[in-house]
Amino acid sequence: MYFNRKSETMARTELDRLKLRRLKAVAKRCYKVPFYRNAMKASGVRPEDIKNLEDIKKLPFTTKDDLRESAPFGMLAVKLDECIELHASSGTTGVPVTVCYTRNDIEVWSEVMARCLVMAGLTKKDIFQNPIPYGTFTGAFGFHYGAQKVGALVIPSGMGQSERQIQLMKYYGTTFISGVVSYAAHLGQVALNMGINPATDLKVRHGIFGSEMFTPGLKKKLAELWNMDVYDIYGLTEMCGPGVSTDCHLHDGLHLWEDHFLVECVDPKTGEEVEKEEYGEIVLTTLTKEGMPILRFRTHDLAFLYDVKRCGCGRTHIKHSQIKGRTDDMIIISGTNVFPGQIEHVLMQNDRVGLNYRIVIGKKGDMDKLAVEVESREKLGEQEKQELERKLQNELKLVLLLTPDVKILDPGAIPKDTIKAKRVIDNR
Ligand SMILES: [Zn+2]
Numbered sequence: 001m002y003f004n005r006k007s008e009t010m011a012r013t014e015l016d017r018l019k020l021r022r023l024k025a026v027a028k029r030c031y032k033v034p035f036y037r038n039a040m041k042a043s044g045v046r047p048e049d050i051k052n053l054e055d056i057k058k059l060p061f062t063t064k065d066d067l068r069e070s071a072p073f074g075m076l077a078v079k080l081d082e083c084i085e086l087h088a089s090s091g092t093t094g095v096p097v098t099v100c101y102t103r104n105d106i107e108v109w110s111e112v113m114a115r116c117l118v119m120a121g122l123t124k125k126d127i128f129q130n131p132i133p134y135g136t137f138t139g140a141f142g143f144h145y146g147a148q149k150v151g152a153l154v155i156p157s158g159m160g161q162s163e164r165q166i167q168l169m170k171y172y173g174t175t176f177i178s179g180v181v182s183y184a185a186h187l188g189q190v191a192l193n194m195g196i197n198p199a200t201d202l203k204v205r206h207g208i209f210g211s212e213m214f215t216p217g218l219k220k221k222l223a224e225l226w227n228m229d230v231y232d233i234y235g236l237t238e239m240c241g242p243g244v245s246t247d248c249h250l251h252d253g254l255h256l257w258e259d260h261f262l263v264e265c266v267d268p269k270t271g272e273e274v275e276k277e278e279y280g281e282i283v284l285t286t287l288t289k290e291g292m293p294i295l296r297f298r299t300h301d302l303a304f305l306y307d308v309k310r311c312g313c314g315r316t317h318i319k320h321s322q323i324k325g326r327t328d329d330m331i332i333i334s335g336t337n338v339f340p341g342q343i344e345h346v347l348m349q350n351d352r353v354g355l356n357y358r359i360v361i362g363k364k365g366d367m368d369k370l371a372v373e374v375e376s377r378e379k380l381g382e383q384e385k386q387e388l389e390r391k392l393q394n395e396l397k398l399v400l401l402l403t404p405d406v407k408i409l410d411p412g413a414i415p416k417d418t419i420k421a422k423r424v425i426d427n428r
Helices: 012-030 034-042 053-058 064-069 103-119 139-150 162-172 181-193 216-226 340-348 382-400
Strands: 083-088 098-102 127-129 153-155 206-210 229-236 241-247 254-256 261-266 280-286 297-303 331-333 336-338 353-364 367-376 405-409 424-426
Touching: 012 053, 012 280, 053 261, 083 103, 098 103, 103 139, 103 241, 127 162, 139 153, 139 241, 162 181, 181 206, 181 216, 181 353, 216 229, 216 340, 216 353, 229 254, 229 297, 331 353, 336 340, 340 353, 340 367, 340 382, 367 382, 382 405
Parallel strands: 127 153, 206 229, 353 424, 367 405
Antiparallel strands: 083 098, 229 241, 241 254, 261 280, 280 297, 331 336, 353 367
16 A cells, blocks of 8 residues: 555656755755855865765765754745744753744655555544644644545544543544554553553554654564554654654565655764665755755664665665664663663563663662663562562673663553653663
8 A cells, every 4th residue: 555656666766866856956955054055165065066866975964953053943945934834853952953844845744644654554544543742843743744644534632641542542433543652552551451451442453653762572562452553653853753764564674755855874973874784873864845954964863774676565765774772872881881772672572571661870879770660561469570570680681781670660650741751760
């Protein structure tokens, strides 16, 4: 099933020609923006120097700090009155990044979202519940526009009021849900507490989740809890929001819409391209954005690009792996490097472990102390808890090369009050 068969299965040579034409155009558009004009002049490159796709390497990178310094409207390539909507990143780590959309930008965003949703199984017969906060955060509107474009019936339930979310699912017969994995896990637990088994008492059979890194182990647990097919969607405010890529039904990599986004994979330290199928930092260029086009954005997300010409699903657009983590989410504990994904991977292998966990870092005297708190799938007795704690501690020790404290909590014990799960709490 395709939303736009012609674009999604376009021959590679034709797709590359289209990409080059659009890359030339976006370099010209960006040259109107003082930041890019200065950056291009500094590196001695002009838009006319882009003659083939490899020439993208001549263009400057853009970082989140560059966007913040020009916030809110300094990076616009059109007049503000040509824009009809704005969104902003959550801004938890500083000034939010604001992006402005022209009418055509909203149209393109709806189109790429519709492609992603159809790839994840959405049809016009579906009842699509959207438990994401509607606001300046890009998530809810992206899914909303995309699902409407497909023709599904959208329930704009917003986030929060978890029991009501479950009641809406039951009342309207929701078949498809979106959001973030940690909230879907939380909702599953809330349903169970209400005496409703999501796998048998609800009709939700498809879920598409983004915005948080999740391991295949967590994906499998979520799929079992809800008896649904789980899809992973990738995107970021700087590109449009969600809608950059999604996995097809083969669940082997995420197709990235190359007619709208040009992807590179680079060594995070040197900025040089890495080999195909080698992990690196994803770098993205908007090819069709009018309001706020961005060249070579450093995402900090770590993944690899597949080296296959055509996927079994018939799509020709390149695939990237699931996001393994971020270049900046590494935690250093007493000199040892730890990635949250390593911990999640170990936890999710265990059948008695639930879907929610957090990593708490503190101090014991002068030493850093790592603690892992994880909910069990079902309520356990004291002795069972201690056994499971010891088992997980030993398994984590082998992977992390340090010994964390492990604490098993009852199902639902970890609070869920932010959009994205707060997996790491650093009290140092
Ligand atoms: Zn595919």
